[in-house]
Amino acid sequence: DAGVTQSPTHLIKTRGQQVTLRCSPKSGHDTVSWYQQALGQGPQFIFQYYEEEERQRGNFPDRFSGHQFPNYSSELNVNALLLGDSALYLCASSLPRSHEQFFGPGTRLTVL
Amino acid sequence: AQSVAQPEDQVNVAEGNPLTVKCTYSVSGNPYLFWYVQYPNRGLQFLLKYITGDNLVKGSYGFEAEFNKSQTSFHLKKPSALVSDSALYFCAVGGNAGNMLTFGGGTRLMVKP
Numbered sequence: 001d002a003g004v005t006q007s008p009t010h011l012i013k014t015r016g017q018q019v020t021l022r023c024s025p026k027s028g029h030d031t032v033s034w035y036q037q038a039l040g041q042g043p044q045f046i047f048q049y050y051e052e053e054e055r056q057r058g059n060f061p062d063r064f065s066g067h068q069f070p071n072y073s074s075e076l077n078v079n080a081l082l083l084g085d086s087a088l089y090l091c092a093s094s095l096p097r098s099h100e101q102f103f104g105p106g107t108r109l110t111v112l
Numbered sequence: 113a114q115s116v117a118q119p120e121d122q123v124n125v126a127e128g129n130p131l132t133v134k135c136t137y138s139v140s141g142n143p144y145l146f147w148y149v150q151y152p153n154r155g156l157q158f159l160l161k162y163i164t165g166d167n168l169v170k171g172s173y174g175f176e177a178e179f180n181k182s183q184t185s186f187h188l189k190k191p192s193a194l195v196s197d198s199a200l201y202f203c204a205v206g207g208n209a210g211n212m213l214t215f216g217g218g219t220r221l222m223v224k225p
Contacts, residue, residue: 004155033212042116042202042215043156056212090155092213099144099163099206101213103156 002027004093004104012110013081021076021107025093031055032074033101034066035090043090049074050096078109086111114139116205118216125193125223133188133219135203144206145186146213147177149199156202162186173197193223 005024013019025032031050035043045058049068068074072093078085088108092101115138125131137143144163148156160171167179177188186203200220204213 035213035215042204042217043213045212045214048212058212092156100146100158100161102158103148105155108153 004091004102006091006104006107008107010108012112014112015081015083017081018079019081019109021089023074023091023104025072026102029093029095030072031094031096032068033092034076037088037090081111083111085109114205114207114214116203116214116216118203118219120219122220122222127195127223127225128192131190131193131221133201133221135186135216136184137186137205138184139205139207141207145179146204147188148202148204150202151199195223195225197221198223
């Protein structure tokens with residue numbers, strides 16, 4: 001049983017560019033959450049998707065957007081990249097009524 | 113709003129000694145509390161959770177945590193530390209099932225032989 005998978009593992013972009021990160025949830029899970037973990041800090045909640053809709057959003061600007069597909073996989077898009085967007089981006093999946101979130105290995109984004 | 117505080121950036125303990133990693137929280141309503149561990153260049157691994165029931169929760173790899181409602185604390189403990197326990201530990205709180213988790217800043221645990 002595959003756990004949560006994310007791609008790519010690493011990514012280097014320049015300021016102003018756009019990036020798309022991808023996540024496949026654990027088998028049987030239909031809820032996907034995205035978190036940003038800056039170096040030396042705890043993860044911060046970006047948003048959560050369920051039934052292809054954004055269900056909850058954290059304190060992130062509109063440059064951060066997402067999508068969930070019918071197979072429950074998800075994408076995180078970041079436009080107009082800033083140096084401060086450099087971080088580890090974590091995807092987590094869960095069942096809709098479960099309190100436990102399973103995390104993927106993350107995508108390390110570096111903005112130069 | 114919900115928040116988590118991990119007052120120690122780093123905890124040092126000798127192998128074989130008991131360890132405690134501290135966590136306090138603030139949340140409206142009933143808290144859902146979690147501990148995760150992160151190894152270098154890895155995602156978060158679930159250790160244990162408190163939803164309801166016994167205040168002492170047992171989790172993976174011999175870890176346990178004690179929920180204290182009056183002190184709003186959820187400290188992580190292990191009776192005998194291993195060198196392989198050295199990692200970054202995060203406490204998190206959720207307000208409702210499936211909703212966002214709010215994480216503390218993390219505590220680095222160093223277990224020395």
